[in-house]
Amino acid sequence: MAIINYSAYFLFLLLSTVLPLFLFSCSEKVEAYRFGEMFANHQLHTFHVVSLSSLQPAAVCSTSAQGSKNICKLLPVAHKYGPCSPLKKGKSKFSIARQILIDDENRVKSIHSKISNKQSPVADSTITLPANSGAYLGTGNFVVNIGIGTPEKKFTVAFDTGSDLTWIQCLPCNASQCYSQQDPYFNPSASSTYSNIPCNSSVCTQLQLILGDTLSCNTTTTCQYQIFYGDSSFSQGDFATDTLTLSSSDVFPDFQFGCGHNNQGLFGSTDGLLGLSRDQISLVSQTVQRYGKLFSYCLPPTSSSTGFLAFGCEAGSSSTLQYTPLLTNQNDPLSYYLNMTGISVGGQMLNISESVFTTSGTIIDSGTVITRLAPTAYSALRSAFRQGMSKYPMAPSPNSIFDTCYDFSGYSTVDLPTIGLNFEGDTDLNVDQSGTLFQASSTVYCLAFAGNSADTDLGILGNTQQLTFEVVYDVEGAKLGFGAGACS
The missing domain is CATH 2.40.70.10 (Acid Proteases)
Known part of the structure; x- marks a missing residue:
């Protein structure tokens, strides 16, 4: 009978020592999995994992959905x-x-x-x-x-x-x-x-x-x-x-x-x-x-x-439209003005005073290709984007518009920091991956933004950053809407 008690005692000691270690190890694995999942979600939020072939046009036409x-x-x-x-x-x-x-x-x-x-x-x-x-x-x-x-x-x-x-x-x-x-x-x-x-x-x-x-x-x-x-x-x-x-x-x-x-x-x-x-x-x-x-x-x-x-209605994008006020400038009453309030890169808001955007003013324009920003705003965007792209080799700019270009020779996919443009009314234009870079040569891609000469020069939201969004102009309602995934 005593032998049985000693056996039970030793079994108790074994379980009391090993089981917590086993459970702790399992707990670590669960927490590690959860952390990895959170990190992956954060990566999805802060970076686009982009196939370079997806940024290049095909030789034949592919008709997209149209509302x-x-x-x-x-x-x-x-x-x-x-x-x-x-x-x-x-x-x-x-x-x-x-x-x-x-x-x-x-x-x-x-x-x-x-x-x-x-x-x-x-x-x-x-x-x-x-x-x-x-x-x-x-x-x-x-x-x-x-x-x-x-x-x-x-x-x-x-x-x-x-x-x-x-x-x-x-x-x-x-x-x-x-x-x-x-x-x-x-x-x-x-x-x-x-x-x-x-x-x-x-x-x-x-x-x-x-x-x-x-x-x-x-x-x-x-x-x-x-x-x-x-x-x-x-x-x-x-x-x-x-x-x-x-x-x-x-x-x-x-x-x-x-x-x-x-x-x-x-x-x-x-x-x-x-x-x-x-x-x-x-x-x-x-x-x-x-x-x-x-x-x-x-x-x-x-x-x-x-x-x-x-014409005549919202054609219908795949996501909920976000609206920002459509403004009028008395010195330029025919253009479509917006109130830009901020820029984010990789999910982080940049330290740019809203006064930088109000000083210049901003229009949206279907005919301008590359978005133009006040130098103060562009400098902050460029710095954050370069930091997020630090693992890729930079390349000389093939055009005077650009100053942030990369040589993707040998790469099939790249990780692009997400870029968000923020407007009055808590409206966000989260730029599509197709609107982040401009392909300047067979292997060189450049950040598709540029700085104006002075902070007082008018800011322009160009068509590259509008790609794949339904952009709704409700002129009588004095509002402009963005809806993602409308023709991608």
């Missing part, structure tokens, strides 16, 4: 230079990239010069901008198809929230007066609904005020327009009306547009421009009875996929 609400009028959106575009290319991928960045620099200079209200022409080695120009550079990268005339003729036009006047190239238009386009020029005499606007009409007077143009009439008493862009591109011709067709059920008679007989510049092979500013002659204002000044778009993540331009 979910059938009540919207949706126009497919394609990148002007991609395989989904109806326009012919003819240049190498990276020569196109260089041209895009040159055009972008000129556009930003045009915007900044316009806002500065300078009284004399601005001149440097790249642009000459008339002081009275009311337009931004008209070289948007995204195109849609619209119909003009009766019978309807289709035209491929760049759409631009920074432009007011819609215009297309029209006959008569010889080689010395017009640039080459893929579609036939519009023939006004072949449309039964075309009409020139009289010079002495109130509409023509309003056009003069909008364009800052005092030479809008000619000897035939037909209202004339002339619009100049920041890279010396221009369009001149008759201010006219005709039927605009967006679909079989969306037809707008007496739509006011420019019938251009003298057009030159960096418009590619597009047939013209679709103006989506707040102005009275923009498509947004002219279709107010049907669409209520409500439109949205989703820009595709690569040039080999498509997005949409929608």
Whole structure:
């Protein structure tokens, strides 16, 4: 009986010593697993694990989803230079990239010069901008198809929230007066609904005020327009009306547009421009009875996929829309202003005073490619991004816009720090991985942001950071919404 008690005693000692160690070891493993899970979730929140091939366009077009609400009028959106575009290319991928960045620099200079209200022409080695120009550079990268005339003729036009006047190239238009386009020029005499606007009409007077143009009439008493862009591109011709067709059920008679007989510049092979500013002659204002000044778009993540331009409603993104107030600047009443409040990198808010953003002001613009920030804000963003990318070799910048580039030779995937742009109303634009970098060469990718020359220069939310989001412009409701995953 005593032996049995000793055996039980030793068994008790064994269990009391080993079992806690075993349980402690299990507890450590559980806690380690939980910590690893938390770390993994943190990594997902702070970094994008990106396949480089996903950032590169394919050779063929892949049609993306285009919203979910059938009540919207949706126009497919394609990148002007991609395989989904109806326009012919003819240049190498990276020569196109260089041209895009040159055009972008000129556009930003045009915007900044316009806002500065300078009284004399601005001149440097790249642009000459008339002081009275009311337009931004008209070289948007995204195109849609619209119909003009009766019978309807289709035209491929760049759409631009920074432009007011819609215009297309029209006959008569010889080689010395017009640039080459893929579609036939519009023939006004072949449309039964075309009409020139009289010079002495109130509409023509309003056009003069909008364009800052005092030479809008000619000897035939037909209202004339002339619009100049920041890279010396221009369009001149008759201010006219005709039927605009967006679909079989969306037809707008007496739509006011420019019938251009003298057009030159960096418009590619597009047939013209679709103006989506707040102005009275923009498509947004002219279709107010049907669409209520409500439109949205989703820009595709690569040039080999498509997005949409929608009128009259929210087209429907895969996530809840977040809204921020849409503001008006009395010195620039036609642009779409937002109140940016902060920037985060890797899930951490940067130490940037909100006054940095209010000093410069910020507009959202579909035609600017690279987002421009006040130098103080950009410096903080660049520093945090470089820290998050410290394991990758930096590369010399192939373009003056960029100063933070990386050579990804030998890499198939990279870890990109997440970037969040914060706006009034606790609205966050968590930039998609496709909107973080700009591919400058076969192996070099650059941070797709740039700093302005001064903190007082206007900030611009460019289209690269808008990729894959449904961006909703509720002009009458004075709010702008972001919805992630709308056309990815």
